[in-house]
Amino acid sequence: MTRIVLATLLALFAGLSQAEVADVYDFDSREQELRYQNLISELRCPKCQNQNIADSNAPISEDMRNEVYRMMQAGASNEEIVDALVARFGEFVRYKPELDSRTFLLWATPAIAVLGGLLVVAGVVIRARRSERQAQGLSPEERARAERILAGQNKTSDR
Amino acid sequence: MKRFLLFLPLLVAVVLGVVLFAGIGKDPTKLESALIGKTVPEFTLADLHNPGATLDRSLFRGEVSLLNVWGTWCPSCRDEHDDLMWLAEEKGVPIFGLNYKDKREDALVWLDRLGDPYRATIYDPKGTLGFDLGVYGAPETFVIDADGVVRYRHVGVINPKVWEETLLPVIREARGNS
Known part of the structure; x- marks a missing residue:
């Protein structure tokens, strides 16, 4: 019985580890890493339109993840990071659009x-x-x- | 009032129909650039042909021009190359190239073999200018006016039809009021 449970658990976690594109980034703390994961899951890939940049393997998503990481390390706030990407790629990259007259x-x-x-x-x-x-x-x-x-x-x- | 309520479903259906019809035929993979109306981002990058020299955004001043983003790894760029040659040679359109995420040697061989339609080519192996321009897939072509302001971005290949129907009107307008 325990063997079956273990096998199921292993199978589950194997799936999880494949679901996210593996990047090698160093974070100062667990919070920073979570913040990064949240940010990249809220940003949409402009090339592969129905994926966020966390899931996408497109080169442009990789560039965007790099920029998110770089800006985080430079001490930028979440808002600044998202705004910087919106200024380049347009409102399209927000999965959570700002509240304004259009939205x-x-x-x-x-x-x-x-x-x-x-x-x-x-x-x-x-x-x-x-x-x-x-x-x-x-x-x-x-x-x-x-x-x-x-x-x-x-x-x-x-x- | 009761009469009006009877027509409500029809009204809803018509409004929904109009909204959905407006979306038919639009290509959702072509996004409008976020840079329209803004000046080209600052950059200092090497000249493809001349590794010692650098180019910056003053390149685009003085005349309405096209900035074509390309790479030797991009099959559609091969597709549109002959049409870029045609634009440069027959129509006299000033075109600048942005060699995006590519190798210098490969790019030079390509231009040597297929012809060079570009007044100058910016060499951007890491894609930094491409990133600042919001490039998400080559080929992309920007229309830049005489003040260095982005007027339009076309995603996908350029051919005579795109030139006539899309780019030429934008270029005419940009020439008209600057």
């Missing part, structure tokens, strides 16, 4: 969809309540009139 709709669509849905639900509920109230509510005069009509019908049907 407003992109970011706002989920909120708009939820709000719209809530409005529709509220509309349906209010309408249902209103018709319910109308169904149960007969005024005393209406009730008397309805009874009169029903009584009259009974008489006619008796005949």
